[in-house]
Amino acid sequence: MTLEIPSLPYTTSALEPHLSAETVESHHNLQKAHLAQVNAAIEGTELAEAALQDIVRKAQGNLFNHASQAWNDAFYWASLKPAAGGGGGEPADKLADAITRTFGDFARFKAQFAAIAERTFGSGWLWLLQRGDGTLSIAATANAATPLTGDDTPLLACCLWEHAYYLDYRHARSKYVEAFWNIVDWRTVADRMK
Template sequence: MLSTKTLFARTVQTTARRALGTTTTRGKHTVPDLDYDYNELEPVISAKIMQLHHDKHHATYVANLNVAEEKLHEAQAKGDVAAQVALQPAINFNGGGHVNHTIFWKNLIGEKNGGGQLHDGVLKSAIENKYGSLDKLQQVVNGKTAGIFGSGWGWLTVNPSGQLDVVTTANQDMPSNIGHIPLLGVDAWEHAYYLDYNNVKADYFKNIWRVINWKDVARRYDEAMSKF
């Protein structure tokens, strides 16, 4: 039987490392490069927000995650289980911030490069079968995301039964924490929209669909369904 220390270490490391295989180097997490320029998502999301969001907010999660993991390794080497347990909230929060934002950047693309366009295919059929239409899905996601108390994320996921689902997570919690596979995330933290939309976050939720990279979402859906 695995020791309590070993089980805990595996849990926190899996939380921080999940879905990050291409964003680490020599054991350290790094902020992934964007596939587009900061201004490509305008007027939906301004270049100023993108630069702050990517270079400052995401970078802070990565820096704090690396520090917390280094402390975790030190605690493991000393056999200090109490210190490992104390580090779990920092690793979960910053690891989730890193994972969630890494997905978010890939979920976006400028309108001139296909943003907002969901073409015929398996994902579109699944959305229409479950929600009736893409417009109806957007309404469900926007409604649930607008209902978040405080900060968090709205998600289109594949649930443990292999069905499309819409869920929200608080703060930087990840859908994988509840057994869901994330396909599309909408960042509902104020730093994601406030400079452009002030307190009218409903407009942000409405407009972000114009820059959703449905090719990326469809790819994630295909990968998720291959597990069922």
Template sequence: MAPLTTRRKFLMNSAKAGIGLSVGTSLLSSCSLVKKTSYGADKLITGFQQQPLPYSYNSLSDAIDGATMEIHYTKHAAGYSANLQDAAKSEGVNMTQPLEETLRRVSKYSAKLRNNAGGHYNHELFWKLLSPNGGGEPGGKLAKAINNSFHSFDSFKTQFSEAAKNCFGSGWAWLVVDGDHQLRIGSTSGQDNPLMDVSEFKGVPIMGLDVWEHAYYLRYQNKRADYINNWWRVVDWKFIEDRYNAVV
């Protein structure tokens, strides 16, 4: 990993440049994804290398057991990162740029790069969305936006949970900011995400839930709904609020 000063300089320079991560005719094609501060860049830019977990494997035991976290992080997610870097080297991808730049034109690359770029991005975001001190409800502008879009927080939780439960097979449920600056709920299959030009559901991801079986099967077996219900207990709303504020 690059030295701290180099990473900070990269983030600040990227933010000043205003990274336009286009998703069709949406928000990202008309304005910068990242506000012109290191605050926005830090919340929205993803690199190609796997970052350390911000907590121990067993610290999310209210929702996810330590064995699952360790396997998920060291095997599945680590594999996506390694395979992404291998594909990027083979296909001439500039890994000094944010991964988001590759995702928005991922249709130009191989299935290997698409699958592993999605897997790496999705998991790097997923770890940050969780906290041993999570749970509760959001505040600030995000809380107001959720109420405006979904009428209440409880209604939002129900709709998001249903999207996660009903995601057929393996995939992800998402909360995104769309081209009209509105919050929307949707899902993608496999390791696709709403930043990809190949995704029918597009927007800037604010929150994502992994509903691949490897994310929950050791503890919950086939009871995906139980995993989702407990997952809300470790959601880090402060981080999600920061992402939302960095976009809008």
């Protein structure tokens, strides 16, 4: 079975002005390149019929890096929604309640998320996670690392690789994270809760 990248759930320009069409297209093309590497590596192996998330959980080394990046990117794209289509704002209901219980309120959550993004060195990912006991946490992972290999449930991903923001924000990661809040699909994030 050849793994395929799902189409973006919106046009490449739909996230503007927060993420440009050029950034989205470039980033999505990198995701396709990662998946091409995965397909080449698993051909003729016991992983040839496996789902991408299963490959991430079983792989090591270069195969893990490519598979995890492809999975993380797919999760990231599904976490976003054009502002004109209802993206951004604040979470509601059970997600809002969980954020308030864990962080005090939404503003404190955003401030903590932004602070961790800013002090994360190099490339990686920033996640909102749900622990086994239902509480929430924020975690940064380096490079291609993913919570998919652990016990926590990922709810939201923010890509901290430069290709996710450099064309639009240069080295100003904080401006990218500030813009990120305008395109988060809080309904999808809430639907991922257990």
